[in-house]
Amino acid sequence: MATLHVHPFSSVPFFSLRTPRRGMELAFPASGFASGSLPFAGSQSFFRSNSRRRRCASISAKTADYYATLNLSRDATLQEVKSAYRNLARKYHPDMNKNPGAEEKFKEISAAYEVLSDKEKRSLYDQYGEAGLQGEYGAEGVGPQGVDPTEVFNAFFGDSSRFFGGDLYPGGLSTNSHFSQELDIRDDLTLSFEESVFGCQRKVNVTHFETCDKCNGTGAKSSSCIKSCKECGGRGRVMNSQKMAFGIVSQVSTCSKCGGNGKIVTDFCRSCSGEGKIQVQKSIRVDLPAGVNDGYTVQIKGEGNYDKKRNVVGDVYLFLHVDEKPGFRRDGLNLYSEVSIDYTEAILGTLTKVETVEGLRDLQIPSGTQPGETLKLANMGIPNYRRPSVRGDHHFLIKVEIPKNISGEERLLVEKLASFRASKDSFVGSKGMHQDKENFKKRNTRASKRKTSFLSYMRNLFGGNYSGTRFASISLQAPVPGWISPGRTEQTLIASVYGAFVLTCTISLIFRISGFVLVTQNNFLSWNRAR
Numbered sequence: 001m002a003t004l005h006v007h008p009f010s011s012v013p014f015f016s017l018r019t020p021r022r023g024m025e026l027a028f029p030a031s032g033f034a035s036g037s038l039p040f041a042g043s044q045s046f047f048r049s050n051s052r053r054r055r056c057a058s059i060s061a062k063t064a065d066y067y068a069t070l071n072l073s074r075d076a077t078l079q080e081v082k083s084a085y086r087n088l089a090r091k092y093h094p095d096m097n098k099n100p101g102a103e104e105k106f107k108e109i110s111a112a113y114e115v116l117s118d119k120e121k122r123s124l125y126d127q128y129g130e131a132g133l134q135g136e137y138g139a140e141g142v143g144p145q146g147v148d149p150t151e152v153f154n155a156f157f158g159d160s161s162r163f164f165g166g167d168l169y170p171g172g173l174s175t176n177s178h179f180s181q182e183l184d185i186r187d188d189l190t191l192s193f194e195e196s197v198f199g200c201q202r203k204v205n206v207t208h209f210e211t212c213d214k215c216n217g218t219g220a221k222s223s224s225c226i227k228s229c230k231e232c233g234g235r236g237r238v239m240n241s242q243k244m245a246f247g248i249v250s251q252v253s254t255c256s257k258c259g260g261n262g263k264i265v266t267d268f269c270r271s272c273s274g275e276g277k278i279q280v281q282k283s284i285r286v287d288l289p290a291g292v293n294d295g296y297t298v299q300i301k302g303e304g305n306y307d308k309k310r311n312v313v314g315d316v317y318l319f320l321h322v323d324e325k326p327g328f329r330r331d332g333l334n335l336y337s338e339v340s341i342d343y344t345e346a347i348l349g350t351l352t353k354v355e356t357v358e359g360l361r362d363l364q365i366p367s368g369t370q371p372g373e374t375l376k377l378a379n380m381g382i383p384n385y386r387r388p389s390v391r392g393d394h395h396f397l398i399k400v401e402i403p404k405n406i407s408g409e410e411r412l413l414v415e416k417l418a419s420f421r422a423s424k425d426s427f428v429g430s431k432g433m434h435q436d437k438e439n440f441k442k443r444n445t446r447a448s449k450r451k452t453s454f455l456s457y458m459r460n461l462f463g464g465n466y467s468g469t470r471f472a473s474i475s476l477q478a479p480v481p482g483w484i485s486p487g488r489t490e491q492t493l494i495a496s497v498y499g500a501f502v503l504t505c506t507i508s509l510i511f512r513i514s515g516f517v518l519v520t521q522n523n524f525l526s527w528n529r530a531r
Helices: 051-056 078-092 102-116 119-133 149-157 160-164 193-198 343-349 409-460 486-529
Strands: 001-010 012-019 024-029 060-062 170-175 185-191 200-211 226-228 235-245 246-254 262-267 275-288 297-300 316-322 328-332 336-342 350-356 359-365 374-377 394-401
Touching: 078 102, 102 119, 102 149, 119 235, 119 246, 185 193, 185 200, 193 316, 193 343, 200 316, 275 297, 275 316, 336 350, 343 350, 343 394, 359 374
Parallel strands: 001 246, 185 316, 336 394
Antiparallel strands: 001 012, 012 024, 024 060, 170 297, 200 275, 226 262, 235 246, 297 316, 328 336, 350 359, 374 394
């Protein structure tokens, strides 16, 4: 026989059907049901394989099995539950496992351990499944079943930052922290610019809740004033069953008389008014390292609110706000400022005083500094809060001031300087032009000398200086044709001389060959006669 459990989910009743034969639980909202009755009461057609009707109904399969999540059998001991959680939590913790789905798996493991490690919750889960836990986990935004996985992990292993070697340690820094709305305390802390650079020690007053010492957190005047709730039998939940045509419908809800505690306090504690906790204000000393920045978060372990039921203490988170300092701009570990100098200082160079986080320091301005240039003082920036020996630089943007109004004497001096620079530029330009002219003349003189020496050589070659040679001396003078321009006379003369020279060599060669042939013939005839 199937058993149908009806339980509240947030403000909307939620029905779940458990079928022992298939081991499946189906859940759907009960909104719109008239008089709390079910639309399928007495009707077997609801469970038929009608796809159209299944699409109309809002039914979702709930297959979560906490025992299967931890790889445990249903008769596992508490020690086996802890051992399984220890191994799986280390394997799937987001800080150790970066694979997709590891974080979701870690949440499921934490939710399973939170239920199976608690005797009362495990008993309800074994009897009613997740339906029996809905009254316990009504919170939103802290895990798939209302469980904070980080809180469960820290309660089991202690400080997760010590386990993984992270940033979260007492007085440590973090810019990405998780906050529990119940136990953690959030506060703001404002620092001066110098305090953020060099670090400081501050006292912070926080208000938190502690367990009432007089009632030990029970909220009762004495132990005899605590009675077991008769409405729920001390379980904190009540179940109403109704027999239907197809099975038994059971509704599990939080006991309205005891509020789910299972205990009734007949006489409240006068100190805490039955709350079991009192509000206390205390002072906490915080050591801030050098190099913190605006928006950083300081986590102080174990100084938050105390939850006696889970025996855990929250933390205090301080959000840092750093005041701005006029004339300073921070970018990472570097600082940036502007320094204004006179135009004469930019030309001649100077040594000026600049403001730094360590007071006034000398900044050397080299001669010829241009507007917009950046000079720096090394190791005068922000320290690295992780490595204090590493420090940034202080950069200075140079701004050259040009005066709008100057005296008559200054104007005369500036005009004199401008005139001097103009004459200097003119002198340099004329000197360059004169040098170019001299170079041009030298090149023309060398070319003229080369032409003159060649003509002299040709005249001497065909003149009387070489009359003792076998070459005939030829004197050639031809009138210049009218079609030759006066500028081309010299080139035409050179071409004519080359032509005459070639003609003379050719004729001389012919005569020599003819003389050699005649001599050879005469010698041959004389030899024949002698024979």
